[in-house]
Amino acid sequence: MNERVSILDGNTFLVSDRRGDIEPSFDFPTGLFSFDTRFISTWLLTLDGQRLHALSIDDALSYQTRFFLVPGEPTHYLDAKVSVIRSRGIGGSFDEELTVLNHSGQEAEFTLRLDIGSDFADLFEIKHKRHKKGRTTPYVAENELRLAYHRERFRREAVIRTTAPGEIDGSGMTFRIRIGPHGEWTTQLRTATIIYGARGEDIRATLPLGGHRSAAAIHAEQDDLIARAPKLGCDCQPLAGAYRRSLNDLAALRYESITLGVRLLAAGLPWFMTLFGRDSLFTSLQVLPFLPDLVTPTIVMLAGLQGNRLDDFRDEEPGKILHELRYGETAGFEEQPHSPYYGSADSTPLFVTLLDEYERWTGDADLVRRLEAQTRAALDWIDTYGDLLGTGYVWYMTRNPETGLPNQCWKDSPDSISYSDGRLPEFPLATCELQGYAYDAKLRGARLARKYWNDPAYADRLEREAAALKERFNRDFWIPEREYYALALDPEGRHVDALSSNIGHLLWSGIVDESRAAAVARHLLGPRLFSGWGVRTLADDQGRYNPIGYHVGTVWPFDNSIIAWGLWKYGFREEAGRICDSMLGASRFFDGRLPEAFAGYERDLTDYPVQYPTACSPQAWSAGTPLLLLRVMLGLEPEGEHLIIDPAVPEGMGRVELLDIPGRWGRVDALGRSRSPHDNTRGH
Structure with missing residues (x-):
């Protein structure tokens, strides 16, 4: 039972x-x-x-x-x-x-x-x-x-x-x-x-x-949401099943804010049925090409609750985007700092990334102009409170050692950031993906400043800062003898040298030097990180590796969707397709619903993905994973008033057709076909 x-x-x-x-x-x-x-x-x-x-x-x-x-x-x-x-x-x-x-x-x-x-x-x-x-x-x-x-x-x-x-x-x-x-x-x-x-x-x-x-009212609302999404036609049954299940779960995870009365996406059942910063931002990025109207309330809500003071108990700082909002007794009596709590270092740059991506898809310039002050405050946070040690990197260390989160990156469990031998570093920490998010946020902020805020000087400054960050990062985080980026820098500037899935987020952000991208891709798809079902959070030869450890060896579908997107951005289409294929293959064993995480066992060992024992299901960014994988396989990218479609469907998947993709261009269709083993041309 x-x-x-x-x-x-x-x-x-x-x-x-x-x-x-x-x-x-x-x-x-x-x-x-x-x-x-x-x-x-x-x-x-x-x-x-x-x-x-x-x-x-x-x-x-x-x-x-x-x-x-x-x-x-x-x-x-x-x-x-x-x-x-x-x-x-x-x-x-x-x-x-x-x-x-x-x-x-x-x-x-x-x-x-x-x-x-x-x-x-x-x-x-x-x-x-x-x-x-x-x-x-x-x-x-x-x-x-x-x-x-x-x-x-x-x-x-x-x-x-x-x-x-x-x-x-x-x-x-x-x-x-x-x-x-x-x-x-x-x-x-x-x-x-x-x-x-x-x-x-x-x-x-x-x-x-x-x-x-x-x-009847719930059924009508969910049917309406699903009817607004693009229609998928494909030869791949796991893809069709996962897409439909994802839309159903995203519809079910919508909730009404008890304070503002707006409809938002909860992060996941059972632990996270509320608004989260990073989860909501990543989920919004995943669903944006499919259901853009789900994204707007999240952006507005996060902007409205942006930090505006120093509050050690809540880890709040001016310009910082929240981590988690709770309504329960412990938050009400300040036994937990979640009313709201600001203990994440990644939600702030990701907020800028989402706002820019949202405008690129929807053309909603009014929202960009309306949120100029909040976006500038988020960008200022990166270089002020985010740079705890004044080194030009984003660091984190909780202001609240009693109830605050020690790790404030997406892998926020206590043992998630470690040296390769398993030792835990001291704080503050600068994890690698945070620098990638900051780099991306500066470039996107520059675009918004130049195009919508009439401030070309600010745009130029942000671009110079992004270029300097990329150069500095590739110097300080790269481990030459191992050909991968360190998971983090410790307070002394030394490499926290574990091999982890975080390097895939670096590809997504664009901070990886072109000459090193192939090495990063090899590690991601190599046997130490890739289980056959997906990329593990931690390589299997690292000191803290545990195939059923929350952030130290499990496979996270959301993580893999971002990695696939990053591989696609750097032109590694076949490698991105392998991750897409493995995720969809895993979804068959969960009735189309990808859980929060599953075990990092080798595919040959178990023949099926083993679910993490207390994984959230459904979870929003896992539900969003098949949608982002579809974007990757069809090569969807907004470019001005047009949608670029450049498909690379994995071998054996057959036809993938997505109809009525919404955006500033109206609605368009995309079609891709997988190549046969004897065909050197891509589907169109």
Whole structure:
């Protein structure tokens, strides 16, 4: 019963076991969650005191699931005389219909019990196994159980109502039912999650979409989003399946901000159902050629929450783009600095990159002009607060050693940045990809300044700084005897010399000297980094390598999509195609849904990709991966008022056709065909 089943609609989601049951857990968050609080931690169904077992599960839709259950273990020799169907949906509230079916020819009596409880745990309390400081009180009314939590002015409630009469107590509901021959009994349960504001109002009810949405409304919204995306026709079934699944997941991951009432993309279920800086920026870059209207709210929201002061607790600095925004109890009481938290060194240059890329695709010059001050502030941050040691590089070290993140690059786990022998360096650190992002941001900022801000002198200055950074970087980060770039520089300027996937991000940024690009590509596709399913986060001969270590040996689909894009930019089309092919091959084993990460085992060893045990699924930048791979394979690149299409489809993939690609040019079509082994010409 370890496999989990989830349903979600925006920031409300439910994770259960394969019976539909929820039991308190801190190893992996099962329960009903909304805006960082677990509203239901126990939801356990028994029939005549027996736990139920799943015959089948219908979970084709992201917001609805049906469980077909029987008591006891099914056998070949004894047919079940009774079965239970749990039909559940989510849309702000959580609805479950329970149907008990009597399969015998005689009237039968049953006792159906639903144990219900809530710990109102904050997600950070689950992660760090902390005890609650407030108090939960149950209130029983006719056909209703209300679980209320309060800690000073922080108040949350779960209200569970049933349509069928039952015996309600403080820990659940009991139904004593009588069913005729071949008859059935049904009740509908609705669980409302209530978030109280400072004035005692239900905040959810004040949002434009309100506290509850019907299945029909969710279905219509998701269908509308998918209808706006380009239409894919292809011979490669894994590509077709991954594309459709990605669009469905991106639609499901949209949520309504509790503070501003705009629709944003959450980073991933279950840990990251909120706005993230880097995740949202990378996901926006991935989806931009397909669904550009998803990107605009993210840019505006991140600009609006840009740092404007020095705040050590939140790692906030003027010009800095946030890392993570949370709404839960620990953020509200400042036990965690996530209201919002600014502990990432990459989100700020990536913000400039996204704004420029967004304008190149959409032609939305008005937004570029409107965000001039915020973009200049982000560029200023790179050279001021970002350059902690005054060396011309972007460094990071948390201002908050108690609760701040030590590593503030995309590999932000504690052991992710290491020397090749496994030792961990001191802080501050300047990881290699941060310098690439800064280089790219300066060039893109220069373009915006010259074209839209009427400031050619500023543009010239940014271009000079970018050129100097590229020269300096290729001198200081290159390890000549190993022919790759160091993962980072330590505080003494020494190489943190592990071989990692970060070097692929350097190709994407353009900071790699042309004479060294081929060596970087060889490492990325060589046996130390490339598992056959994708590029590992850390090479398999490094001291900290672990094929199931979060950032020290696993394969991340998002990471591979950026690497493929970088290889494509430097003309390594075949190598980029190998990564595209491996990612799509892996997606077949996950029903088209690429997880956050999977194990870095050799392909020949396992014959299938092994999922990382606590990987988020769905996750936004994994859902965006097939979209970016499509862009790479079809060679899509905006150029003025036109879209350049230069396909290089991997061998054996056949025809790939993408219709109605949106952009400043209107909508255009792209077609590519893979080469046969005997054909030296590219598809067109």
